[in-house]
Amino acid sequence: MSVTSLPRPIYSTVAILLMIWMVDLAIAQDVDVEKDSRYCALAWMQNSAEYRLLTEQTYRAALLQLQVGLQDPHWSADEVQLAVGGFEHKQPAIILDCDETVLDNSAYNARRVSAGEEYTTESWNDWCQEAKATAVPGSLDFVNAAKSLGVKIFFITNRRDVVKDATIKNLKELGFPASQGNVLTKNPEQGRGDDKVSRRAMVAKNHRIVLLIGDSMSDLCSGMDSGNLEERNQVASEKRAMLGSRWIMLPNPVYGGWQRALPSGEKALKLSR
Numbered sequence: 001m002s003v004t005s006l007p008r009p010i011y012s013t014v015a016i017l018l019m020i021w022m023v024d025l026a027i028a029q030d031v032d033v034e035k036d037s038r039y040c041a042l043a044w045m046q047n048s049a050e051y052r053l054l055t056e057q058t059y060r061a062a063l064l065q066l067q068v069g070l071q072d073p074h075w076s077a078d079e080v081q082l083a084v085g086g087f088e089h090k091q092p093a094i095i096l097d098c099d100e101t102v103l104d105n106s107a108y109n110a111r112r113v114s115a116g117e118e119y120t121t122e123s124w125n126d127w128c129q130e131a132k133a134t135a136v137p138g139s140l141d142f143v144n145a146a147k148s149l150g151v152k153i154f155f156i157t158n159r160r161d162v163v164k165d166a167t168i169k170n171l172k173e174l175g176f177p178a179s180q181g182n183v184l185t186k187n188p189e190q191g192r193g194d195d196k197v198s199r200r201a202m203v204a205k206n207h208r209i210v211l212l213i214g215d216s217m218s219d220l221c222s223g224m225d226s227g228n229l230e231e232r233n234q235v236a237s238e239k240r241a242m243l244g245s246r247w248i249m250l251p252n253p254v255y256g257g258w259q260r261a262l263p264s265g266e267k268a269l270k271l272s273r
């Protein structure tokens with residue numbers, strides 16, 4: 001039986017589905033991934049030895065700094081805790097961000113590039129529910145070493161509560177010590193906002209925060225939400241003494257607050273200095 005001999009409603013449905021499929025196929029074939037602004041950064045993350053060596057190097061340096069910080073009871077990586085004081089006898093802890101700090105989500109972004117799509121909250125949450133992120137090289141060895149030194153591990157992430165269980169599952173399957181108690185997700189309605197300050201305060205209540213580790217300045221201190229590039233760079237200059245010491249920064253060339261602060265087009269390129 002040919003398609004045209006089907007009853008009219010069924011024939012119409014088949015025709016519409018066929019047209020949708022052909023349009024999808026045409027769009028997919030039109031995607032030139034190399035023209036996407038994320039392509040080079042993602043290809044570097046996923047393929048270069050340099051990215052892997054850089055993250056491993058960063059985590060080895062972090063372990064050295066952790067050992068220094070553990071010896072000094074007056075050492076804290078949290079600016080608020082330092083200002084308030086009274087933390088010297090608390091249990092040492094470290095706080096790590098999740099995405100692009102211990103969890104490598106480059107596969108999610110690669111999928112979006114391949115489909116010619118931008119980030120959306122819905123697609124991101126779907127990816128989080130898959131719990132398929134891999135470990136950033138060097139991160140697991142570092143966390144295990146920190147644990148063996150008696151340090152409490154906390155993850156403060158701007159993933160939302162709705163994907164908390166999946167995030168814990170992902171972290172645990174990779175070998176990280178993750179539970180409901182030490183993975184602090186975002187929920188602005190309940191006082192756990194973007195800037196992570198309130199969640200750092202929750203950890204600081206009973207712990208001395210020895211290191212803060214992340215791929216964004218906002219993982220390390222407040223005041224980094226500015227959409228103004230000069231203000232961001234000014235804060236970074238002022239805080240330089242903390243970086244590489246009590247604050248450990250991972251590379252993320254694909255996305256972040258820096259990108260939202262960029263001027264458009266060629267204005268983001270400095271053609272002379």
Ligand SMILES: [Mg+2]
Pocket residue numbers: 097098099100101214215216
């Ligand atoms: Mg991150």
